[in-house]
Amino acid sequence: MSAPVDIRAGAGSSLREFLHGLPGVDQVGAEARAAMLASRSIKTTAKQWALDMAISMIDLTTLEGQDTPGKVRAICAKAKRPDPADPTAPQVAAVCVYPDLAHLAAAEVKGTGIHVASVATAFPSGRTSVEVKLADAKYAIEAGADEVDMVIDRGAFLAGDYQLVYDEIAAVREVVEDAAHLKVILETGELVTLDNVRRASWLAMLAGADFIKTSTGKVSPAATLPVTLVMLEAVRDFRATHGRQVGVKPAGGIRTAKDAIRYLVLVNETAGEDWLDPDWFRIGASSLLNDLLMQRTKLATGRYSGPDYFTLD
Amino acid sequence: MGKFEYAPAPESRSIVSLRESYGLFINGEFASSADGRAFKTISPATEEVLAEVAEAGPVDVDRAVAAARRAYERTWSVLPAKERGKYLFRIARIIQERSRELAVLESLDNGKPIRESRDVDIPLVAAHFFYHAGWADKLEYAGYGPAPRPLGVAGQVIPWNFPLLMLAWKIAPALACGNTVVLKPAETTPLTALTFADICQQADLPPGVVNILTGAGDTGKALVTHPGIDKVAFTGSTEVGKEIARECAPTRKKVTLELGGKAANIVFEDAPVDQAVEGIVNGIFFNQGHVCCAGSRLLVQESVYEQVLASLQRRLATLRLGDPLDKNTDVGAINSAAQLARIRELSEVGEAEGAQRWSPPCELPVKGFWFPPTVFTGVSQAHRIAREEIFGPVLSVLTFRTPAEAVEKANNTPYGLSAGVWSDKGSRILWMASRLRAGVVWANTFNKFDPSSPFGGYKESGYGREGGRHGLEAYLDV
Numbered sequence: 001m002s003a004p005v006d007i008r009a010g011a012g013s014s015l016r017e018f019l020h021g022l023p024g025v026d027q028v029g030a031e032a033r034a035a036m037l038a039s040r041s042i043k044t045t046a047k048q049w050a051l052d053m054a055i056s057m058i059d060l061t062t063l064e065g066q067d068t069p070g071k072v073r074a075i076c077a078k079a080k081r082p083d084p085a086d087p088t089a090p091q092v093a094a095v096c097v098y099p100d101l102a103h104l105a106a107a108e109v110k111g112t113g114i115h116v117a118s119v120a121t122a123f124p125s126g127r128t129s130v131e132v133k134l135a136d137a138k139y140a141i142e143a144g145a146d147e148v149d150m151v152i153d154r155g156a157f158l159a160g161d162y163q164l165v166y167d168e169i170a171a172v173r174e175v176v177e178d179a180a181h182l183k184v185i186l187e188t189g190e191l192v193t194l195d196n197v198r199r200a201s202w203l204a205m206l207a208g209a210d211f212i213k214t215s216t217g218k219v220s221p222a223a224t225l226p227v228t229l230v231m232l233e234a235v236r237d238f239r240a241t242h243g244r245q246v247g248v249k250p251a252g253g254i255r256t257a258k259d260a261i262r263y264l265v266l267v268n269e270t271a272g273e274d275w276l277d278p279d280w281f282r283i284g285a286s287s288l289l290n291d292l293l294m295q296r297t298k299l300a301t302g303r304y305s306g307p308d309y310f311t312l313d
Numbered sequence: 314m315g316k317f318e319y320a321p322a323p324e325s326r327s328i329v330s331l332r333e334s335y336g337l338f339i340n341g342e343f344a345s346s347a348d349g350r351a352f353k354t355i356s357p358a359t360e361e362v363l364a365e366v367a368e369a370g371p372v373d374v375d376r377a378v379a380a381a382r383r384a385y386e387r388t389w390s391v392l393p394a395k396e397r398g399k400y401l402f403r404i405a406r407i408i409q410e411r412s413r414e415l416a417v418l419e420s421l422d423n424g425k426p427i428r429e430s431r432d433v434d435i436p437l438v439a440a441h442f443f444y445h446a447g448w449a450d451k452l453e454y455a456g457y458g459p460a461p462r463p464l465g466v467a468g469q470v471i472p473w474n475f476p477l478l479m480l481a482w483k484i485a486p487a488l489a490c491g492n493t494v495v496l497k498p499a500e501t502t503p504l505t506a507l508t509f510a511d512i513c514q515q516a517d518l519p520p521g522v523v524n525i526l527t528g529a530g531d532t533g534k535a536l537v538t539h540p541g542i543d544k545v546a547f548t549g550s551t552e553v554g555k556e557i558a559r560e561c562a563p564t565r566k567k568v569t570l571e572l573g574g575k576a577a578n579i580v581f582e583d584a585p586v587d588q589a590v591e592g593i594v595n596g597i598f599f600n601q602g603h604v605c606c607a608g609s610r611l612l613v614q615e616s617v618y619e620q621v622l623a624s625l626q627r628r629l630a631t632l633r634l635g636d637p638l639d640k641n642t643d644v645g646a647i648n649s650a651a652q653l654a655r656i657r658e659l660s661e662v663g664e665a666e667g668a669q670r671w672s673p674p675c676e677l678p679v680k681g682f683w684f685p686p687t688v689f690t691g692v693s694q695a696h697r698i699a700r701e702e703i704f705g706p707v708l709s710v711l712t713f714r715t716p717a718e719a720v721e722k723a724n725n726t727p728y729g730l731s732a733g734v735w736s737d738k739g740s741r742i743l744w745m746a747s748r749l750r751a752g753v754v755w756a757n758t759f760n761k762f763d764p765s766s767p768f769g770g771y772k773e774s775g776y777g778r779e780g781g782r783h784g785l786e787a788y789l790d791v
Binding site: 023024025026028029030032033039040041042043044045046047049050053233264265268269273276 | 315316317318319320321322428432583584585586587588591592631640641737757758
């Protein structure tokens with residue numbers, strides 16, 4: 001007599017069957033839902049709350065080849081005191097830098113409660129050996145990052161090698177252990193379909209992600225409302241079935257306060273208010289912060305001031 | 314109190330200048346009714362009186378039909394077709410220009426959320442006029458012969474659920490084909506039709522081509538039974554539709570009827586669940602369920618019943634019910650006290666017959682006519698709430714096991730206006746669509762309208778089609 005085959009979700013060869021057994025996403029319907037939620041009108045007190053919440057959810061990011069110690073110190077200063085003219089403006093959630101600059105950022109924000117996120121695993125393309133990726137993640141943590149933003153192997157995912165993607169995430173999870181939060185970047189702009197976004201979200205969560213993140217910011221399109229909608233549905237359903245809450249981070253392309261508020265509405269009406277918290281929702285951005293500050297000042301004073309009244313970084 | 318409470322975001326009423334009283338629109342001018350009778354129209358959300366409106370009697374109907382006949386014979390039917398088209402284009406553009414005013418007025422008088430009147434009703438109204446404006450000088454290509462002739466004077470009676478949109482469905486094709494019209498809007502929602510009369514004046518439409526008579530059932534009856542009418546078009550209840558069919562049977566009048574429905578929204582186990590749930594919500598809670606093609610019967614495959622129901626209930630808890638003019642409102646007011654009474658009565662019948670009633674936690678305003686989104690589970694084909702049209706935000710949930718059973722249950726109704734199928738499998742959707750006896754079958758969507766797509770019913774949902782090339786037939790002598 002042969003033994004029964006273990007077909008539980010996530011167990012070995014059934015990973016593929018599990019991911020392909022998830023309900024499909026109808027793209028037209030998902031886009032229509034995101035567009036409807038984007039038409040919500042957030043005014044007065046609600047806007048005030050949303051602007052401050054959005055600021056406190058920002059991962060203030062600089063990920064350029066030309067990043068220098070000076071630049072990193074500057075964004076850390078901005079992260080701590082976004083609006084020097086108004087001390088009531090909240091500080092951001094984290095600064096996000098490359099691993100070789102993480103130690104600088106860690107020193108700058110020490111004791112402020114601001115997290116240091118570092119991208120790793122051969123960001124942004126992820127095209128190198130597993131050994132190098134793991135070393136990269138380790139390096140980031142040792143430099144003082146308490147959040148690691150890793151990229152998945154999109155090539156393996158698109159080739160259908162889900163196990164490889166899973167194993168890599170799990171390996172990074174092991175390296176990171178409890179020393180840092182693990183954010184898994186799906187790079188949805190390269191996965192293209194919403195079915196893929198849903199599968200990659202579940203794959204990352206099953207492999208141990210603390211957060212799932214849309215994009216590196218290096219591929220267009222980066223974060224979009226429909227993609228974030230599908231990811232929010234995934235974390236909502238994952239918590240319902242697996243009992244563990246996972247965060248979501250749209251990153252790239254969110255530049256205006258209006259955009260940011262739309263994401264908060266999406267969170268509120270999809271995953272629910274448990275996610276309306278910097279511990280569970282982040283926005284990866286740089287120029288967004290100043291628009292939020294400008295709208296904040298407008299709401300408080302009734303007047304728009306020019307961009308020169310807000311610090312560049 | 315939630316974390317993220319949306320502050321009130323009311324659309325301003327100031328764009329609408331309500332008159333104290335409105336006359337009948339006959340032969341290009343506003344006039345009071347011959348016997349001076351009038352009635353009041355209210356906002357169903359607050360019961361505030363909005364205006365007084367003239368009530369047309371038989372004498373007024375005579376005058377309006379005579380004006381329409383004169384305009385038909387002397388002006389409209391002899392005008393070059395491309396000139397008719399120009400008038401319709403002009404009307405369409407004015408509707409777009411005045412869209413905010415029309416949207417606010419529609420929400421005030423009907424009770425529907427401003428988001429719907431702004432994003433659905435009024436854009437579709439303009440689209441219907443644009444679409445039919447294009448047909449005016451191309452009728453020879455519509456498939457009805459080389460030079461299809463109009464019918465003459467059309468008597469049109471429309472309901473209160475989509476007041477201006479139903480007006481557009483009636484007037485745009487009639488005028489494009491060369492007919493003139495006398496139209497009666499519903500007694501609870503006359504204001505946008507009267508504003509449309511104003512738009513006809515603004516567009517310099519020749520007098521008598523469009524006549525608007527306000528009033529209730531008696532006015533409608535006087536209109537459709539008038540011997541000077543060549544064509545009757547009615548959208549409304551099946552009961553009244555049958556009466557009209559009886560009245561018109563011994564006459565030469567051509568009749569189209571768009572009546573009630575009890576549409577099945579069929580969710581298969583391989584459906585995209587999150588979008589299907591949106592489709593269910595849109596199918597029955599759109600416009601407070603005041604939709605003849607509403608997906609009022611949800612048929613769920615038993616294997617995914619629990620999952621779909623749980624998702625649906627979670628989603629319904631986020632619906633925002635309240636002030637129709639608030640831009641964040643999803644569910645507005647029930648249109649009238651009479652309709653509210655009917656919804657209440659049938660819901661009580663549902664409970665008495667043993668179905669389980671559920672509504673999300675939801676505070677109803679004190680003034681006005683309100684009913685919470687309601688779901689009945691444990692419903693079978695034998696229940697009255699699975700057979701009768703409730704015309705309100707009330708969903709009956711049934712289950713099925715196989716595609717054949719789904720078709721059987723979906724078709725097992727006196728109606729046949731619309732149906733929805735949710736599945737990721739294209740071949741199954743086509744298989745279903747060819748077997749469902751309904752005028753519209755939506756695949757992975759619901760309540761989607763387009764002027765180029767014909768709309769109409771099977772069985773007691775009526776006959777004739779509106780919209781598209783097919784809809785022209787109703788206004789041509791073919």
